[in-house]
Amino acid sequence: MKSLVILILFPFLLHAQISMKDIPAVASVFVAGMADGFNQTIEFNYPVFKHHFPNANDNFWNPSISYLNKYKGRVEANGAAFPGSTTYLVEFTDGYHFTRLQEHIGYTAAIVFWINGKTKKKWWQYGIDALESMAANRAGFVLVYDGMKIK
Numbered sequence: 770m771k772s773l774v775i776l777i778l779f780p781f782l783l784h785a786q787i788s789m790k791d792i793p794a795v796a797s798v799f800v801a802g803m804a805d806g807f808n809q810t811i812e813f814n815y816p817v818f819k820h821h822f823p824n825a826n827d828n829f830w831n832p833s834i835s836y837l838n839k840y841k842g843r844v845e846a847n848g849a850a851f852p853g854s855t856t857y858l859v860e861f862t863d864g865y866h867f868t869r870l871q872e873h874i875g876y877t878a879a880i881v882f883w884i885n886g887k888t889k890k891k892w893w894q895y896g897i898d899a900l901e902s903m904a905a906n907r908a909g910f911v912l913v914y915d916g917m918k919i920k
Contacts, residue, residue: 801875
């Protein structure tokens with residue numbers, strides 16, 4: 770527990786002056802780290818995840834079978850279950866990709882908070898900034914992921 774407190778406070782110790790404006794960005798990165806922790810646990814140590822969440826739906830959370838959710842009827846040969854289920858909306862098909870989405874949201878929010886922390890905007894404008902950043906992230910993903918497919 771002492772290590773956790775040190776890790777949480779570490780980003781603030783790097784600044785000469787601690788600012789309350791830094792808290793949303795650091796909290797967002799903290800949430801991204803939590804999502805990564807869940808992601809790596811379900812990917813590489815699913816029994817531990819299942820121990821803590823015994824009622825978790827294996828069809829969504831167990832990566833050895835949940836990847837099939839992106840396909841119609843859970844059969845790869847049938848193609849996408851819905852438009853974008855194998856690319857830009859894959860985050861909604863299984864726990865692995867969903868936790869990656871949470872990580873992306875955390876980092877995107879942190880960037881928005883850090884960049885926009887110096888200007889005052891209406892609350893909803895930060896949401897638009899975050900959506901624009903996420904759209905750019907997903908566009909980069911689709912460009913590479915689809916570009917690497919063997920046709």
